[in-house]
Amino acid sequence: MRIWKIVQSIWVQKTGENESLNGLRALAIISVLLFHTVPSLQMIGWGELGITKFFDTLDSGVALFFVLSGYLISGGLKKEWNQNSEINFKLFFIKRSLRIFPAYYFYLIITYLLVTAILKKGGSNLSLNPTAQSSALSLIESYKNFKFDLLYLSDYFPSYNIHTWSLSIEEKFYLLFPFVAGIFLFRFNFKQRFVLLSILYSIPMLFRIIYYNQYGSYTEAFHAFHIRFDDLMAGILIMEISSHLDLMKKLQKYWQYILLIAFVIYATNFYFITNQIGTYTTIFSYNFYNISFALFLLVAILGNNHFQSFLSFFLFRPIARLSYTMYLWNLLLAPFAFQTLVKPFQKNGYITPGQFGIATLHFFLLTFLVSTVLYIMIEFPFLKWKSILESKERNRKQLTKKS
Secondary structure, eight states, rough: HEEEHHHHHSSSSOOOHHHHOOOOOOHHHHHHHTTTHHHHHHHOOOOTSSHHHHHTGGGGGHHHHOOOOHHHHHHHHHHHHHHSSSSSSHHHHHHHHHHHHHHHHHHHHHHHHHHHHHTTTTTTOOOSTSTTSSSOOOOHHHHHHHHHTTOOOOTSSSSSTTHHHHHHHHHHHHHHHHOOOOOIGGSSOHHHHEEEEHHHHHHHHHHHHHHHHHHHOOSOOOOOOHHTHHHHHHHHHHHHTTHHHHHHHHHHHHHHHHHHHHHHHHHHHHHHHHOOOIIIIIIIHHHHHHHHHHHHHHHHHSSOOOOHHHTTTHHHHHHHHHHHHHHHHHHHHHHHHHGHHHHHHHSSSSSHHHHHHHHHHHHHHHHHHHHHHHHIIIIIHHHHHHEEEHHHHHHHHHHHHHH
């Protein structure tokens, strides 16, 4: 019965929850999963098709995650600052740790044991990280970098866990921004904060310009904090706009135009990236992505509109709740889902769209089901603990006000 209630909690709407944000989070993880089908599409000879080129740009789902994190984390801190004129750093770090550490370190332990077993069986020449900057890290070389995964430094020192770079960037944000906000940023007025955040937003682009001048067109995605934190800044800027009620009322009248602009920016970005314009892709494509996602986010929180209704679709809710676990585990599960394509490809020399569609659906369902089990086993107990701490903090504040 207890397990069934936990499963229900994945599907049931929470009090005060903004459903449209669940929709954006769900679209972010769906984008990442579709991006991870690209190796299979290339394997079966579909590398030059339009669908493959589109899916190959959907690593941008990570940028959407960053924008959402910037908005939500900064919004929570700003709310606490407005109430107390200070930030409880200890409570913030405890809650963040309970949210992200258990699932993350459990994943690292399992993958470490798997890779250790592969190495013992003589698989040291296997390359599990073809997207690393060295382009061909052998398993034994990436194995040595495992310690950097433990320290959330895989955005600078990639290991066989080729996707943990984004979690390393987010962790640095969690560690740094509360101090920046509580000691410095929130003490300024709205206009001053907006200017300061805009300056911070521009810094990663300056680093990308420097890298481009030094090394030319960079064909691989940038995965380091100092080159990618503008995604997070974009979300914080939306938080600042959302806190300005008069401005939000004015913008609400123009939500359709804002949404159109967001789509145009996203489509323009896709066109330039797929046409491999080196200067643009290396320097500006990241800005176009996070600006378009920030505008999508803005429309989602402006009030009742058709876009918000779409994002509030109930099936997005459980996907959003499990998105963190799905992100951690999907790469390990992808080979099990897409191995069904091997036999028909070997037999016929091609794969039909229907066969690929079934394999992709299998991939999604397998990832969702495994993530549900892991959520129940690993994440939920710590989330329950986190909820208890939050409840105690609310009660403490109420008692303080009464006294």
